[in-house]
Amino acid sequence: MIRNKIKIMETFKQKKFSNLINNYFNKLFILEKKKVLKNILITVIYVYINKILNYSKIYITIYPPKYNNYIINYLKKNKKYYKKKLSIFLKNKFKIPEFNFYLSNNNILDYINFYNLN
Numbered sequence: 001m002i003r004n005k006i007k008i009m010e011t012f013k014q015k016k017f018s019n020l021i022n023n024y025f026n027k028l029f030i031l032e033k034k035k036v037l038k039n040i041l042i043t044v045i046y047v048y049i050n051k052i053l054n055y056s057k058i059y060i061t062i063y064p065p066k067y068n069n070y071i072i073n074y075l076k077k078n079k080k081y082y083k084k085k086l087s088i089f090l091k092n093k094f095k096i097p098e099f100n101f102y103l104s105n106n107n108i109l110d111y112i113n114f115y116n117l118n
Contacts, residue, residue: 011051017094018047021056024089028082037074040067045104049097056097059104068103075101 029042041063049056
């Protein structure tokens with residue numbers, strides 16, 4: 001059941017780009033915490049990219065959880081801004097994928113073994 005919700009990436013390229021995007025968004029959210037998202041911690045848990053590298057799912061956690069809806073709406077509204085920031089960071093390494101933000105829950109966290117992500 002959980003396996004249908006999240007897929008583990010198979011190729012080296014997927015893992016590489018997933019780690020790049022994961023690290024970038026974690027750094028970006030920390031920088032934005034000082035300016036825009038005061039007192040809200042957003043952490044990227046997992047980034048899934050399909051084999052063609054044109055679509056990605058970004059699983060995040062938000063603390064405190066009472067801001068979940070607010071932050072998800074904020075991220076969806078500013079998706080173009082984040083895509084532009086990501087394209088500046090990655091420059092011409094690869095085509096910037098379309099992405100969506102999802103809230104991760106404990107079931108997904110249990111399913112993803114962090115030692116498999118390396």
